Structure formats: structure tokens, C-alpha cells
Amino acid sequence: MAALPRRIIKETQRLMQEPVPGISAVPDESNARYFHVIVTGPEDSPFEGGLFKLELFLPEDYPMSAPKVRFITKIYHPNIDRLGRICLDILKEKWSPALQIRTVLLSIQALLSAPNPDDPLANDVAELWKENESEAIRNAKEWTRRYAMDN
Amino acid sequence: MGMCWCKKKNEEQGCYYAPRLSTQQDVVLPPPSPVPSPLIYNNTGPTASEPKYPDTVLVDKLILDTLGLIETLVDNEQEPPSAMLQLHNIADNEEGWIQVVNSMIKVIPLADPLGPSVITLLLDDCPLPSKDSIIKVVDMFALSHETALKERNNPTRQRNTCVALGSIAEKLAGPRNMEILNDGVIDYLLTNLEPETNPNVILFSLIALEKFAQSSQNKVSILNKLNKTNISPIRMLEKWKTEIHFVKRQAGFCAQWILDNIFMTDDRKYSYLSANMENINAMLNTSDVSEYLKISPDGLEARCDAYSFESVRCTAQADSGIWYYEVLIITPGVMQIGWATKNSNFLNHEGYGIGDDRFSLSYDGCRRLIWYNAKSDPQKLPRWQPGDTLGCLLDLNNHQIVFSVNGVSLPPSVHVFSMAKSGFFAAASFMSFQQCRFNFGAEPFKYPPSFNFNTFNECGALTADEKVVLPRHIYLRQLRQQNIREDSCTLCYDQKATVRLLPCRHAGFCASCADLLAECPMCRSPFSQLLIEDYPHT
Numbered sequence: 001m002a003a004l005p006r007r008i009i010k011e012t013q014r015l016m017q018e019p020v021p022g023i024s025a026v027p028d029e030s031n032a033r034y035f036h037v038i039v040t041g042p043e044d045s046p047f048e049g050g051l052f053k054l055e056l057f058l059p060e061d062y063p064m065s066a067p068k069v070r071f072i073t074k075i076y077h078p079n080i081d082r083l084g085r086i087c088l089d090i091l092k093e094k095w096s097p098a099l100q101i102r103t104v105l106l107s108i109q110a111l112l113s114a115p116n117p118d119d120p121l122a123n124d125v126a127e128l129w130k131e132n133e134s135e136a137i138r139n140a141k142e143w144t145r146r147y148a149m150d151n
Numbered sequence: 152m153g154m155c156w157c158k159k160k161n162e163e164q165g166c167y168y169a170p171r172l173s174t175q176q177d178v179v180l181p182p183p184s185p186v187p188s189p190l191i192y193n194n195t196g197p198t199a200s201e202p203k204y205p206d207t208v209l210v211d212k213l214i215l216d217t218l219g220l221i222e223t224l225v226d227n228e229q230e231p232p233s234a235m236l237q238l239h240n241i242a243d244n245e246e247g248w249i250q251v252v253n254s255m256i257k258v259i260p261l262a263d264p265l266g267p268s269v270i271t272l273l274l275d276d277c278p279l280p281s282k283d284s285i286i287k288v289v290d291m292f293a294l295s296h297e298t299a300l301k302e303r304n305n306p307t308r309q310r311n312t313c314v315a316l317g318s319i320a321e322k323l324a325g326p327r328n329m330e331i332l333n334d335g336v337i338d339y340l341l342t343n344l345e346p347e348t349n350p351n352v353i354l355f356s357l358i359a360l361e362k363f364a365q366s367s368q369n370k371v372s373i374l375n376k377l378n379k380t381n382i383s384p385i386r387m388l389e390k391w392k393t394e395i396h397f398v399k400r401q402a403g404f405c406a407q408w409i410l411d412n413i414f415m416t417d418d419r420k421y422s423y424l425s426a427n428m429e430n431i432n433a434m435l436n437t438s439d440v441s442e443y444l445k446i447s448p449d450g451l452e453a454r455c456d457a458y459s460f461e462s463v464r465c466t467a468q469a470d471s472g473i474w475y476y477e478v479l480i481i482t483p484g485v486m487q488i489g490w491a492t493k494n495s496n497f498l499n500h501e502g503y504g505i506g507d508d509r510f511s512l513s514y515d516g517c518r519r520l521i522w523y524n525a526k527s528d529p530q531k532l533p534r535w536q537p538g539d540t541l542g543c544l545l546d547l548n549n550h551q552i553v554f555s556v557n558g559v560s561l562p563p564s565v566h567v568f569s570m571a572k573s574g575f576f577a578a579a580s581f582m583s584f585q586q587c588r589f590n591f592g593a594e595p596f597k598y599p600p601s602f603n604f605n606t607f608n609e610c611g612a613l614t615a616d617e618k619v620v621l622p623r624h625i626y627l628r629q630l631r632q633q634n635i636r637e638d639s640c641t642l643c644y645d646q647k648a649t650v651r652l653l654p655c656r657h658a659g660f661c662a663s664c665a666d667l668l669a670e671c672p673m674c675r676s677p678f679s680q681l682l683i684e685d686y687p688h689t
Binding site for chain 2: 059
């Protein structure tokens with residue numbers, strides 16, 4: 001394995017020592033660049049009560065390029081497609097090397113609180129979200145219950 | 152080049168727009184079958200007789216079509232074959248996903264060198280299944296000690312089941328993973344490890360156990376069952392690591408790796424402690440390898456069981472003269488083996504490896520292609536087989552690379568020398584479930600060139616520390632205990648933070664990182680000057 005950059009070691013140590021409320025990020029036992037992430041659905045959002053699994057991978061040139069993050073748990077959200085890919089500016093053109101794993105995950109949690117159907121990744125979800133928000137929210141709640149809650 | 156279209160697309164477009172079924176022109180799904188079709192192999196439930204959509208025959212055919220076409224796909228820019236797109240769409244529906252899994256298990260032949268990779272690839276690329284459908288599939292398999300014994304006469308089905316279980320486990324690390332791995336599944340996989348089982352089934356049962364054990368609770372459940380056996384079946388299989396039966400040998404390699412990395416016990420010494428490294432002066436470089444490649448304790452054999460395209464370079468470097476090394480092909484699938492400089496990047500998750508950039512050149516004897524800069528050039532030799540010897544000759548006097556298979560040479564390749572004329576390393580990339588062994592000259596060569604040449608083993612040198620292939624968990628534990636100084640650069644933590652950006656006056660960076668910045672990482676404003684401070688106060 002290529003030598004692990006100190007930046008990744010430092011972030012990992014900090015994530016372990018001072019975990020972020022509502023978010024768990026655990027490095028893979030055999031791959032220090034891969035994190036198993038669980039984000040709890042924010043209160044007062046249709047995702048409340050759900051536990052969403054994500055994978056986060058730090059590419060070779062991290063932190064000069066953004067982590068790659070993907071939802072593993074199915075989620076009904078206009079900015080997340082059916083393969084779990086996330087449309088979030090800081091993961092793309094708005095990435096800055098001063099951002100960290102913890103800030104990225106907080107932004108994703110914030111995206112769950114505030115879906116943005118005007119910048120969609122899942123077109124059909126976004127359309128419904130704009131045309132009939134209450135039905136979209138009902139779907140989101142139903143998906144949360146079906147896929148993100150145990151039992 | 153490895154195979155992962157959807158990821159590649161994700162890279163290139165800022166946002167990926169999933170194809171919408173309703174507007175997709177070229178995908179025509181057949182109408183629902185009017186006759187109830189026995190769609191799923193099922194020995195338990197009544198669901199099998201319900202009419203489902205679309206029918207089994209079509210899905211079976213699409214899977215075989217994908218398998219047949221996969222070899223011809225050599226370009227990440229290329230659209231995936233329509234059979235594969237159709238399978239994606241079918242799997243978008245939960246019943247469809249279940250059917251795709253069942254069909255794969257039924258129809259993928261044991262002998263096809265790309266079979267297991269195709270199962271992994273399709274499961275990885277298909278939409279995410281819900282917990283319910285995964286549990287439904289696993290329940291339908293009704294796996295147990297008894298099914299393991301009963302299915303021994305159908306190794307194809309058994310092997311494919313294990314491959315699918317492994318891929319699903321990998322997709323679902325964490326709590327979900329635990330719900331699938333019930334007692335029956337563990338018993339099934341452990342029973343499969345008995346030496347009477349088909350070696351292909353043993354191999355993929357080991358790999359499935361390894362993937363399940365990625366979640367720690369599963370690991371405990373498996374260990375508990377393992378401890379109840381008199382002699383650990385994995386310990387028995389470890390002895391196969393030098394077998395000439397190449398499937399058994401793979402199982403031996405995986406067994407050893409699992410014992411060193413996952414199911415460690417107090418009464419077994421780590422293999423690296425007893426590896427004989429006396430005559431080894433060059434090996435695969437454990438600090439110059441992508442994350443998931445498995446390297447043997449003697450540093451000369453490598454294997455990939457991940458779905459990414461894993462790469463490695465050797466420890467010694469060739470700068471002038473003629474160099475030669477050989478590779479024993481252990482698996483018949485896609486590996487790209489050849490030469491690379493340090494400028495060649497390992498983009499394992501994007502499917503780029505050796506031969507996929509301008510600083511490396513490789514031969515893939517499965518698809519029979521020479522690779523340079525991600526472009527392939529078809530060759531006329533037969534497809535390589537386990538036991539074949541690939542010869543890799545680098546002639547820096549005449550600037551050419553010549554590959555040979557069992558002593559039969561391919562025409563020389565010259566492209567890479569427009570970019571580099573020295574600084575070459577032996578290097579290779581592996582698709583999932585591929586394995587080979589390198590000989591840098593510590594052993595006699597099988598097909599040495601008839602003229603004088605250098606070998607890495609003769610010219611290389613390694614310190615005692617460099618010869619240690621440390622299991623990853625030990626290495627990572629050591630790393631995490633490192634102390635990092637608080638006055639370090641906030642971007643790399645490697646060097647002291649001495650740079651302040653002007654005019655915004657944000658600080659906390661080292662000179663090397665500041666060099667890479669286009670704008671201030673804190674406020675995104677452009678900066679025109681760097682102020683170097685010895686004792687910055689941030």
C-alpha cells in the first residue's frame with residue numbers, strides 16, 4: 001500500500017477521538033482510505049428515524065481532490081440518484097482542501113434537511129418534489145421506513 | 152483497462168443523470184409473460200409459481216450475452232453493451248434484481264475465465280437492492296450444511312452462489328451484512344471448505360467468508376463456528392499454497408491471507424515471520440501498490456479479490472541495458488503485466504492500471520492485447536492459461552519491450568519510450584479474482600533470452616525491514632499510533648506550516664501545499680503572494 005499521508009492519519013485520529021453527533025465514520029480495517037459511514041436522518045426531515053449507510057473513499061490526491069462519497073442505503077431524495085450518488089457542490093467544483101471528512105459528512109446531513117430539487121440528480125424525484133411536495137415527502141418517509149430502519 | 156463504466160461516467164460528468172426507463176428508446180422490455188413461468192430456482196417457497204416480469208429465459212440470455220461481450224469491451228468511454236443496460240433496468244425493480252441474481256447463479260459456466268468477474272461486475276453496477284430483497288434471495292437459497300453436501304454434484308451453481316454471496320457481502324458491509332449471514336449461510340460456507348468439494352467452490356467460499364468478515368460482528372460469528380471444529384479447515388487449505396493444481400493453489404493463497412489478516416489465532420505465527428527471504432533482493436513493493444491487492448509473505452505472488460483494478464510496481468528500477476523477468480500465470484483472466492515508471496498512476500477505482508497511461512506498457516493475455524495509454528493492440532497468440540509463463544523483456548539500448556508467452560515472442564512495442572527512457576519497474580494490474588507469481592531472477596528462468604540481460608534480483612538490494620510484508624491491520628495500527636505535531640500544515644500534516652497567503656492573510660500551510668493551491672482554501676479568494684513565516688501565529 002502506498003504510504004498513508006499524515007493528513008489522513010490525523011483526520012482518522014480526530015474522528016475517533018471527537019466523533020460528530022449523528023454521524024459515525026469508521027475506517028476499514030484493511031484500507032485506511034475507505035470509511036464505513038452511518039448518518040442518522042435529521043430531526044424534522046422526512047428522513048428522521050432512518051440510519052443511512054454511506055461509503056467514503058479518499059482518492060490518491062486527497063485533500064487536493066474531494067472524497068468520493070456514495071449512499072449505500074436507498075434514499076428518496078432529489079439530489080441523490082438510485083445508485084446512491086450525491087449531487088453536492090463541495091464534492092465537485094466547490095471542493096477545498098481545507099474541508100475534511102467531518103465537514104463533508106455534515107454537509108451531507110444538511111442536504112437531507114434541505115433537499116434542493118432545482119439542482120437534481122434524480123430527475124423524477126425532483127419533479128415530484130417541485131410539483132407535489134407533500135407526496136414527495138410521503139415517499140421519502142416511506143423509503144426511509146422501508147430501507148433505512150431496522151425492522 | 153479494467154471494467155467499470157458507471158463509475159467512469161460519474162467521474163466525467165459533474166452530475167450523473169440516471170437513465171429513465173420511460174424515455175429510454177433502445178431498451179424494450181418484453182410484455183409480462185401470460186403463462187406463469189418458473190422463474191427462480193427455488194426449493195422452499197410458493198413464490199416460484201407466481202407470474203413475474205420479465206421472464207427467466209430473457210434474463211438468462213442477457214447474462215450470457217453480457218458474458219460473451221465483456222471481453223470485447225476494452226474502452227471505458229464505450230457504452231456498456233445493450234444486454235448489460237437491459238439487465239440494469241430489469242434489476243431496478245426488486246423482483247427483477249432477484250431474478251438477475253438467480254439467473255447468474257444458474258447460467259454462468261464454471262470454466263469461463265471471466266465468469267466470477269461478471270457476477271461481481273453486474274452486482275456492483277446494478278441499483279442497490281433493499282434489505283428485504285437481499286434477505287429474500289438468501290432465504291431462497293436455503294443454505295445450510297445439508298445444501299452444501301447436496302449441491303456438491305452441481306459445482307457451477309455452488310461456485311456462482313458463493314461469488315454472489317461475496318459480492319453482496321461486500322456491497323453491504325455493516326448491519327445489513329449481519330442479517331444475511333445467518334447460521335445456515337456460515338455452515339454452508341464452512342462445509343464447502345471440506346477437501347471433497349470442488350476446488351472452485353472452496354476458493355469462492357473462502358472469499359465470501361473473507362468479505363462477510365469485513366463487519367466485525369460477522370467475524371465473531373464465523374470465528375465462533377470455526378473454533379468449534381477440531382482442526383480449522385482454513386488451516387488445512389493453507390497447505391495448498393504451493394500446489395500445481397492452480398485452483399487449489401489459489402485457495403491456498405486465500406487461506407493463508409485470511410489467516411494472517413482476518414481470522415488470526417494465538418497458536419499460529421504470522422506467515423511473514425517465517426518467510427524465507429534470504430535470496431530475495433527484489434520483490435513487489437508493499438509501499439507502491441493500490442489498497443486491495445494481496446501480496447504473499449515472500450513478496451512475489453499477488454492476487455486481487457476486490458472489484459477494482461488493482462496495481463503494483465516492483466522494488467527495483469531499470470535505467471539502462473536489457474532487463475528480463477518472468478510471470479507464472481495462475482489464473483486465466485484479465486491481468487495487464489509489463490513495465491511502468493513512477494509517473495504511471497494507479498487509478499484502481501476508475502479501472503485504469505498498467506498500460507492505461509503514457510508511462511506504462513503491458514500485455515493482457517486473456518483478451519490478447521498489448522496496452523499503452525489505455526489503447527489496445529490485438530495480438531495473435533492463443534489466450535493464456537494457468538501454468539503459462541509470460542516473459543517481459545525491456546531493452547533500453549534499442550528502446551523496445553518484447554513480451555513472450557512460453558517462449559513465443561510478440562512483436563516489439565516501442566510507444567512508451569517517447570515519454571520515458573529510464574526509471575522502469577516491473578508492474579502489473581489485476582482484475583477481480585486474478586493471481587500470478589513473479590520471478591525477478593531468484594529462481595532460474597524458464598525461457599531466458601539468448602543474449603545477456605540484467606535481473607532485478609541480481610541488481611536490487613533490500614534492507615531487512617523492506618523485505619517484510621506486514622499484514623495490513625498491523626501496519627495500519629502502527630500508523631495510527633504516530634504522533635503528529637500541532638504546528639503542522641493543516642492540509643498535509645507532513646511539514647511545518649510556514650506560509651501565509653496574501654492579501655487574505657490566511658495561514659496554516661506549508662510551502663509544498665501552497666504551491667498546489669489555486670485559491671485560498673479557507674476563503675476561496677485568489678492570492679497573489681506567499682508570506683513565509685518561521686513562527687506563524689494562525
